[in-house]
Structures are given as C-alpha cells and as structure tokens.
C-alpha cells in the first residue's frame with residue numbers, strides 16, 4: 001500500500017484573476033516538486049454560490065490560500081466566511097496579491113486567520129497583480145518574472161517539507177495591532193466613503209450577462225444589468241471582464257484616487273517571500 005495521497009490545494013478569492021494565477025501556479029509548483037503522491041486541486045470562493053459551503057481541510061492537505069489586498073488588509077467582506085473555515089491540521093501558505101501600492105497588514109492578518117483556524121503555516125508570500133482600479137498600474141502582472149518567483153517559492157516550500165522542517169514559526173512583515181483600513185481622500189482632502197460608488201453601463205452593452213455571472217457580491221440585476229441590487233466592493237470584475245467595455249466608473253473621487261495611485265506607485269515592487 002502506498003502512502004495517503006497528499007492534496008495540494010489552491011484556494012482563492014479572485015475577482016480579476018491575478019490571485020487565482022499566483023495561487024494555482026504556487027500550488028502546482030509545490031505539487032510537482034513533491035512528486036508522485038501529490039495531487040493538485042483548485043477551489044474558488046469568489047462567487048456567492050461558492051461561499052455557501054465552508055472551506056474544510058485535514059492533515060493530508062496543503063492549502064495555498066490567496067486573497068487580494070483591499071485597503072491594506074484582507075477584504076473585510078470575506079472575514080465572516082473565513083471564520084467558518086477549518087484547517088483540520090493542514091499545512092497552510094497564505095498568499096496576498098496587491099496592486100503595487102502596498103500590502104500593509106494583509107499578509108500578517110491572513111496568516112493569523114489561518115493559524116486561528118487550525119492551519120500550520122509553513123510559508124507566506126506577497127505578490128503584485130494589476131490594480132483592480134486601473135489598466136496601467138502594475139499592468140499585466142503577475143508577469144513572467146513574477147511567475148518565476150512563484151515557481152521558485154514552490155520549490156523552496158517543497159524542499160522544506162521534504163526535510164521535515166515544519167514546526168518553526170514563520171515571521172511575515174506587518175504590524176500588530178493591524179493598522180486601520182487604508183482610506184482614500186476626496187478632491188477636498190477629506191476621507192471619502194467609497195462604498196456608495198457603483199459602476200455605470202454604457203451603450204456598448206449587449207446584455208450578455210457576463211457581469212451578472214462574475215460579480216462576487218451577486219449584486220447585478222439579471223433582468224436589467226445596469227441596475228445594482230446589492231453592494232459594490234469595487235473589485236473590478238464587471239469592468240475588466242466585460243468583453244465590450246460597457247462597465248465603467250465615473251465618480252470623480254474614484255477617478256481621483258485611481259490617478260493618484262497610478263502617479264504615486266510607478267516604481268515596480270517585487271514579490272516578498274517568507275519561509
């Protein structure tokens with residue numbers, strides 16, 4: 001009889017797809033480097049229907065858990081769902097994707113969440129993905145160089161596992177207590193409540209309903225796709241996944257923040273790996 005099968009899971013929330021890429025490439029790299037008794041699995045919790053069942057794992061699982069950084073933290077709309085997760089003694093690798101501004105305390109927060117849910121964290125990483133608010137900030141990332149770094153990290157993690165060195169604490173960058181959520185300012189310099197902003201729909205719309213299907217909050221009305229029935233988290237899914245560029249934001253403070261981010265974060269940030 002062979003040993004029990006080891007499952008290497010990529011588990012991700014990824015409205016515009018950058019987190020998915022890194023979580024999957026990392027889990028696949030770990031899987032490949034571990035060899036024949038490891039199998040790769042991928043599970044999204046991006047859509048409302050995918051969050052109906054809790055995430056549950058056991059000691060034969062390795063879980064690469066990926067989320068984007070929102071306002072320097074783990075997206076707060078996910079906290080309730082992540083609280084229902086159970087690691088069951090699995091090994092965990094928290095991963096965050098950020099849009100070339102900063103990941104602030106998101107990685108340490110995700111690591112703490114995993115450790116509080118019975119995962120043994122063996123490595124962690126912050127990577128860069130094209131910013132949800134922009135098509136030019138960190139455009140096209142993760143790119144080839146990022147993927148190389150993800151692959152190399154997977155090899156290092158599997159090396160650590162082969163050596164059996166999995167009981168030391170992994171230190172990651174971040175503050176405790178966590179800093180408050182990053183808050184953009186309006187054109188007068190006051191803190192601005194972004195929650196009320198919603199995308200608009202232009203005449204390009206062909207009513208294909210892709211936006212309805214990709215909205216992580218299930219907030220776009222299927223009968224009238226220009227209508228919002230719930231909250232908008234500004235994740236960018238409906239804007240970036242629309243095949244005819246029919247969704248857009250025209251809120252003056254949203255656009256100010258977008259341009260500010262683009263102007264102030266031109267220098268390329270690089271992945272940070274903790275093991």
Ligand SMILES: Cc1cc2nc3c(=O)[nH]c(=O)nc-3n(C[C@H](O)[C@H](O)[C@H](O)COP(=O)(O)O)c2cc1C
Pocket residue numbers: 013014015016017018019020067068069070071072073097098099100101102103128129130131132133182233234235236
């Ligand atoms: C509401 C919101 C807040 C964000 N806050 C930050 C941030 O604080 N720092 C940063 O660098 N990027 C920030 N981003 C950008 C995303 O973290 C980044 O684009 C990520 O790659 C998106 O992941 P996804 O492609 O899996 O959706 C934010 C995006 C959204 C939608």
